[in-house]
Amino acid sequence: MKARYIINIIVLALLQALFFNNVRIMGVATPMIYVYFVLQLPRHFHKWQKLLLCFLLGALVDMFSNTHGLAMTALTAVGFMQSYFLELFLGREDGPDFKPSIKTMGFWKFSFYAFCLILTYCTIFFMLDAFSLADWQYLAMTIGGSLLVTLLFILFIDAI
């Protein structure tokens, strides 16, 4: 079971490195599809397990993208928040094995859940990257653009 998640991490990091890192729409928006891994972590996973898996994925993304700890820091933060965010979207009948997806949550609910987590990730990632609000318009466009493109790709991947 856990081995499957490690394989998922490697596949998503490779997909990002080999294809999605080269995509830049209108000079601002880059799809960061590896965030999908955090979104679909099941409810029954311990929080420390989620943290370690996200940290590992972040390290791999940093290695392939020369971002030196940027993805590691942002993904660990989102991995930490995922459990708390997920609780907000759960119903009474959802058991411990609940795994977030369009199938289990419905399209709109999953979209909103994904929107919240991707927004958090993009904000942490790009704000740490810029580390300044001097060019706030460019920063806002990068966060907004990457959020939308990532959300679209993730919804597409989850739907197939």
Next chain:
Amino acid sequence: MRNLIDFIRDHCHWALFILLEVIGLTLLFSSGRYQGATWLSTTNTVVGWVYEGRSKVTTFFNLARANEELTHQNVWLHHKVESLQKELQRLGEDSVQLSKIGLLADYKVIPAKVVDNSVSGKDNLITINKGEADGVRKDMGVVSGNGVVGIVYMTGPHYSIVIPVLNSRSSISCMIERRGYFGYLHWTGGESNKAYVDDIPRHAKFKLYERVVTSGYSTVFPPGIPVGKILHVYNSPDGMSYRLQVHLYTDFATLRDVCVIDNGKVEEHIELMRRAQDTLQVVTRQ
């Protein structure tokens, strides 16, 4: 006691979260943005190997274009060789000029291939498939068949990272060919074939479409390596100098074959000359 153990068990993820964030932030902010651990970069052998595999596949589809470019370069080089031979004959036994040519021969080149490259970001980086084992060191210049590419920033055993012209941190000393006015090449984002040369003095005389080449003021690049041609002239923000927009000769989007310039012997040569001059000054004073 049991309550305490339960509390620690339930909240141990907080401690782990803080620890992992501290590790991430330390890597991110230790000694500047690009100087983190080399294993956490594309100089890592496994990562380089993955990118090299992809690069081999994409190169196969660009062979026709690469061939065409090589043919153009060949024709240009033929012309250049002829004109240089004439120049050499004209210079004859001028020892000062000949010593300059001798200095150029001291540059050793290390051929390399680009395995990862981006042109769309604000701070693009290039990974090449040569590292410390091949003699590549930090601060060496990198050129392509068409012109300047960038400067080596980080080296691993078999791969290195280059800061190309298309990076906001890049600054390369260059001059207008045959005019001798110096400036610094910068890139501010946007189109990957246009950059700016700042600090050209107000009294400078030049024409549009003239060539900009490396100045050779630093030992990173030999003088005369093509950079681009002048497209537009602007006033600098403070009005004290000109800002030239140049069309870069290097096509960064399809960059594949590059050469790293090993300047080791040149630096040694310059250091020796500097020491000789210092000794001469001391002797003259005495």
